[in-house]
Amino acid sequence: MVNFDKVTFEYIRRDEEGNVESINKALDEIDLDVKKGDFIAILGANGSGKSTLARHINALLTPTEGTVYIEGLDSKDEDNHLKIRQKTGMVFQNPDNQIIASLVEEDVGFGPENIGVPTKEIWERVAFALDKVGMTAYREKSPNNLSGGQKQRVAIAGILAMKPECIVLDEPTAMLDPKGRREVIETITELNKNEDITIILITHYMTEVIGADKIFVMNKGNIKLSGTPREIFKEVDLLKEYQLDVPQVTEIAHRLRQKGMNLPECVLTVDELVEALATGDRG
Amino acid sequence: MSLILDKINYYYGKGTAFETAALKNISLTIPDGEFIGLIGHTGSGKSTLIQHMNGLIKADSGSIYFNGQDIYDKDFKMTELRRKVGLVFQYPEHQLFEATVIKDVLYGPTNMGLDKLKAEVLAYGSLRAVGISEDLLDASPFELSGGQKRRVAIAGILAMNPEILILDEPTAGLDPMGRFEILNLLKAIHEAKGITVILVSHSMEDVAEFAERLIVIDDGEIKYDDEPRKVFAHAEDLRKMGLEVPQCTELMGRLADRGLDVDRNCLTIDEAVESILNGNRRK
Amino acid sequence: MLRDLTIGQYYPVESVIHRLDPRTKFLGTIIFIVALFLFKTFWGFLLAGGFIVSIIALAKLPPKYVLKGMRPIIFLLLFMMIFNLLLTPGEVIGEWWIFSVTKEGIYSALFMGLRLIMLVLGSSIMTYTTTPNNLTSGMESVFGFLKVFKVPVHELAMMVSIALRFIPILMEETNKIMKAQQARGADFETGGPIKRAKALIPILVPLFVSAFRRAGELAEAMEARCYHGGDGRTKMKPLKYHKRDLVAYLVLVGIVVGEIFIP
Structure with missing residues (x-):
């Protein structure tokens, strides 16, 4: 449902006279193909181009060269922008700076209002969306009194109420505490499973992406690695080169293997490693 | 040289209908030269607590002694306390304001009434300590990268030559490499200058690896104040407080439960690998 | 305070x-x-x-x-x-x-x-x-006749509504910046008027920077949620x-x- 065809994006800085001062290639001939219902994770150090990529999926940015198709809609055509944004919602890092209204329910209703949904249906959609993220009890509260995790769930509900096919989340957990992080990840995992919504998650927390269907690793505007979490996280050393990390258990298993222990090639969860060590033949 | 908090109580909205206890009967001793981790979920009272330590918030009851002096005494010099107990707020880069990096770092020492030469020596020294190269001294702080901005902001506090350095989530929002750099920087400063570091963090992995002592605060009360090893033995209790244990501690606990001959209190990847290999050898 | x-x-x-x-x-x-x-x-x-x-x-x-x-x-x-x-x-x-x-x-x-x-x-x-949203839709409706004179009534109402939402957030932010500068030895209470006015710079600059950053992020979030002015917009609470x-x-x-x- 999301297709990138040799997408290049350049930030061009100009001086006062309008002459080009510097060109920064944030995306460099990116090809990307995301299928409906997938849970995709994008990893990369700061400045690797992840956020720029995310903004292309929502038509907030359009390619300098190449083409982005969202369900066949070309993002270069401005007439498609509203349709694209309705299909692919976006959740940002700072929970405060994406909540527009002073009441939770009014904020969730903001998107549907913008796309001209009839009043009665807005209420139905708001009720549905708040229920899906478990925030119904807060519908008449002010967002200012919510925790970070709750605010992000409201932001997700605001997207859900637009009946999207896909939600892009740009480091939604970076400003949250462990509990808030868990809330957000559980919420999107359920939406992916139960509502068949495509999830594209950008994060710095490696443990959040082990359940993904596919991971893309970005570095300097390129996609360097792509594959299942198991395929990605076995590249412990390569990931470190891209200034990334692996989950602690993955690293422990990796080092134990280097010391000659007989373990599966890539371990992702505590459960797996416990099973492997407790029952398996340990060389 | 020490900071002693004695039965500190503090209320939000004192005297109104919304009055709630933010800190309840907190007693703490911070001796010289420790590396302390402070954890608790958002709203647990961590930020309120650290602001008591440099006198930005005044307790409703209880006393605080800095090097034996009562800081609530009339003739106690609060500026002296603020200089000696450096507090780095969350997202400290948001407080940068000067035209150049060096000027911004000089703000603190100049306020403290140091003469120009001495202030400059401190400012240059702390910028070097945080790894900001000399060619950036005259750059605008607003043009630096996120990680650099944060290091400049930390240098701004370091330049006051504090005896105690408190940091509120200094790694929030950084990528894995950025986190690693900041934490190692703190460790180096701690070791080189022997100053006390209090690290407020949402990352259990970070405090497990770097702190010698771990304080857990929940609902305005100190729940644990002990070696990280002992605190993380209470996994269940920590989870109830919205916290976690490091993934490797969880792994080792589970392995020990399954009857493997390993140390269940491992805190770091190195320790875990070592312990599993040893257990394996003994077998 | x-x-x-x-x-x-x-x-x-x-x-x-x-x-x-x-x-x-x-x-x-x-x-x-x-x-x-x-x-x-x-x-x-x-x-x-x-x-x-x-x-x-x-x-x-x-x-x-x-x-x-x-x-x-x-x-x-x-x-x-x-x-x-x-x-x-x-x-x-x-x-x-x-x-x-x-x-x-x-x-x-x-x-x-x-x-x-x-x-x-x-x-x-x-x-x-x-609620601010209600208030602004009230004002939008009361002043609606001004649209004839090309006054962007909806946009103005939206601005007021957002301003009201962000007042408490910016207040808290001001408070936080003040404290952070106090932690760096700032003194807002003593000295003559010129010194006091000067002491405000370390608060005002970060506050403006932050307000602009917030405004930028908010504008992006609104755009991402299909906001495109008042045309073709329906109301949740007509x-x-x-x-x-x-x-x-x-x-x-x-x-x-x-x-x-x-x-």
Whole structure:
């Protein structure tokens, strides 16, 4: 449902006279193909181009060269922008700076209002969306009194109420505490499973992406690695080169293997490693 | 040289209908030269607590002694306390304001009434300590990268030559490499200058690896104040407080439960690998 | 201190005043303010005062909360009252240095003070009982006729609504920046006016930077949620007059008539 065809994006800085001062290639001939219902994770150090990529999926940015198709809609055509944004919602890092209204329910209703949904249906959609993220009890509260995790769930509900096919989340957990992080990840995992919504998650927390269907690793505007979490996280050393990390258990298993222990090639969860060590033949 | 908090109580909205206890009967001793981790979920009272330590918030009851002096005494010099107990707020880069990096770092020492030469020596020294190269001294702080901005902001506090350095989530929002750099920087400063570091963090992995002592605060009360090893033995209790244990501690606990001959209190990847290999050898 | 600023902040409870149409409350506030300048006697004041007290009671607003919201106007109030007290000519009842206090001055100061208090009370009741979104859609509708003259009414209303949402956030931010600079030895309390003004720079610069960053991020978030101005927009809470609004208008007309005819 999301297709990138040799997408290049350049930030061009100009001086006062309008002459080009510097060109920064944030995306460099990116090809990307995301299928409906997938849970995709994008990893990369700061400045690797992840956020720029995310903004292309929502038509907030359009390619300098190449083409982005969202369900066949070309993002270069401005007439498609509203349709694209309705299909692919976006959740940002700072929970405060994406909540527009002073009441939770009014904020969730903001998107549907913008796309001209009839009043009665807005209420139905708001009720549905708040229920899906478990925030119904807060519908008449002010967002200012919510925790970070709750605010992000409201932001997700605001997207859900637009009946999207896909939600892009740009480091939604970076400003949250462990509990808030868990809330957000559980919420999107359920939406992916139960509502068949495509999830594209950008994060710095490696443990959040082990359940993904596919991971893309970005570095300097390129996609360097792509594959299942198991395929990605076995590249412990390569990931470190891209200034990334692996989950602690993955690293422990990796080092134990280097010391000659007989373990599966890539371990992702505590459960797996416990099973492997407790029952398996340990060389 | 020490900071002693004695039965500190503090209320939000004192005297109104919304009055709630933010800190309840907190007693703490911070001796010289420790590396302390402070954890608790958002709203647990961590930020309120650290602001008591440099006198930005005044307790409703209880006393605080800095090097034996009562800081609530009339003739106690609060500026002296603020200089000696450096507090780095969350997202400290948001407080940068000067035209150049060096000027911004000089703000603190100049306020403290140091003469120009001495202030400059401190400012240059702390910028070097945080790894900001000399060619950036005259750059605008607003043009630096996120990680650099944060290091400049930390240098701004370091330049006051504090005896105690408190940091509120200094790694929030950084990528894995950025986190690693900041934490190692703190460790180096701690070791080189022997100053006390209090690290407020949402990352259990970070405090497990770097702190010698771990304080857990929940609902305005100190729940644990002990070696990280002992605190993380209470996994269940920590989870109830919205916290976690490091993934490797969880792994080792589970392995020990399954009857493997390993140390269940491992805190770091190195320790875990070592312990599993040893257990394996003994077998 | 900044946290205590309650003026302008929606107070969420269920009441008949909260349920009134925002247009009723907006126009009602204007009508009430007009009425305030009509009374000249104690009885007129009693009518207006009684009205405002009943509205506060009907709106289930805690009196303490409402009074706290009045704090920011105390200086303005005192200034106006003293000004009126000392500068109104008439029957002199006391003199001090170059000032003289007149009977008319006392009356004038008293009524001016009461008017100002009730004016602020009246308009703050409107903001206490109306969510910013509702308030702005009320204003949008009341001023809707200006669209004919190409005034971007919807956009202005949206701006007001967002400003109201971000007031508490920016207040908190100011507080935080102040503390952070204090931690770096900043001193906002001592020194002459120039030194004090200079001491504000380390607060104002980060505050502006942050406000612009927030504005940018918010604009992006709004755009991502298909915001494209007022065209083709529907409303989750469309405005609809009910019987209670008619009652409210009748009461207001009653007040105005009362203020005109009460001796």
